[in-house]
Amino acid sequence: MALGKDYVTQECSIARALEVVGERWTLLVVRDAIYGVRRYNDFLVHLGIPRAVLSTRLRTLTEEGVLEKRRYQESPPRDEYVVTERGAALxxxxxxxxxxxxxxxxxxxxxxxxxxxxxxxxxxxxxxxxxxxxxxxxxxxxxxxxxxxxxxxxxxxxxxxxxxxxxxxxxxxxxxxxx
Amino acid sequence: MALGKDYVTQECSIARALEVVGERWTLLVVRDAIYGVRRYNDFLVHLGIPRAVLSTRLRTLTEEGVLEKRRYQESPPRDEYVVTERGAALxxxxxxxxxxxxxxxxxxxxxxxxxxxxxxxxxxxxxxxxxxxxxxxxxxxxxxxxxxxxxxxxxxxxxxxxxxxxxxxxxxxxxxxxx
DNA sequence: CGTCCTCGGTTCGTTCATTGAACCAGTCGT
DNA sequence: ACGACTGGTTCAATGAACGAACCGAGGACG
Structure with missing residues (x-):
């Protein structure tokens, strides 16, 4: 988790899970993704989340394999974020x-x-x-x-x-x- | 949630739940409480959490009815935090x-x-x-x-x-x- | 061709929470 | 009287969140 100190001292799967999805907004982003929200702007207006925070969350969730960034049209180039199996397992x-x-x-x-x-x-x-x-x-x-x-x-x-x-x-x- | 802006805009029970238990450390405190940890010092050493944060978490969880502060001996006066039914439901x-x-x-x-x-x-x-x-x-x-x-x-x-x-x-x- | 709009971001100054160390008060054991 | 233990509070420094402004690529429109 990108929050100052992490939970690594904790020998516990709950803590490990929270390392990935325990930050503010993260679970709500995943919820929206499971609801079918896929586009940056839709997350933005639905969550009322600051843009910078949304960008960070989408990036880390993608890195963690919870979401997958996918190009869905070429012109103009547009990407969407889709839940992976790992994300759906949440x-x-x-x-x-x-x-x-x-x-x-x-x-x-x-x-x-x-x-x-x-x-x-x-x-x-x-x-x-x-x-x-x-x-x-x-x-x-x-x-x-x-x-x-x-x-x-x-x-x-x-x-x-x-x-x-x-x-x-x-x-x-x-x-x-x-x- | 005591975090700057809250999730009140969200019409969603998930968001409401996260208002209560979504802050950093909170779910780990509840986990420990369900594991049977009850005393301030035990939470402290087991979680490796800053004292100030532990104090606020215990206070808000008590206010929210997830934990209950209970005196278990008079001399010296000692309190313990016990999970309520509401807490156990987590x-x-x-x-x-x-x-x-x-x-x-x-x-x-x-x-x-x-x-x-x-x-x-x-x-x-x-x-x-x-x-x-x-x-x-x-x-x-x-x-x-x-x-x-x-x-x-x-x-x-x-x-x-x-x-x-x-x-x-x-x-x-x-x-x-x-x- | 110039202007405006949308989408998906980044940047930045301010505010707020977390951190970790220090301090403290009441009570016990000796 | 002294030190240790428990359960806190206080404080300065750090870092994350917030919100507004800005930005660049690409249409759409006239």
Missing amino acids: WPVLRALGRWGREYVDTGRLRSFRHADCGGEVEPFGTCAQCGTLVPVADVVMVPGPDLDPAPADPVSRALLRPKRLLEPLETDAVHLAH | WPVLRALGRWGREYVDTGRLRSFRHADCGGEVEPFGTCAQCGTLVPVADVVMVPGPDLDPAPADPVSRALLRPKRLLEPLETDAVHLAH
């Missing part, structure tokens, strides 16, 4: 955090996560309440809840008002209009 | 982080976690490999692995070389000798 962490946040911090029902195959809700530990299988990230559908702001300012939040399968790229208003 | 987060760290960052086998009732290993999502039940934190036993340093410098790490049920108080050398 889904259980985010799911667990989200459940804890909802139960112990939140008040409203913001989003729920359902198994694409059978519609069952994904439980605290990532299994499907309906069919009991351990749901892979790619088979999770994010469903917006009733307590989300119905008309958010930024296009990424608006795009996330529709149910959306995780990992698939997000279509923002801008991209939509460009067609 | 176990899935730590388990998920640990699994990710072991699979994608670590090399060695540092610790494993087993179901106290049947001895089965606790799987990535927190279920028991043997009997299939979702194992509550209090029924998890931490078992040290072969790649741990066999003679660590601090007494807390030494105490953690023995198998240990989570949440139960840790007996360090010092306490042990004091009997």
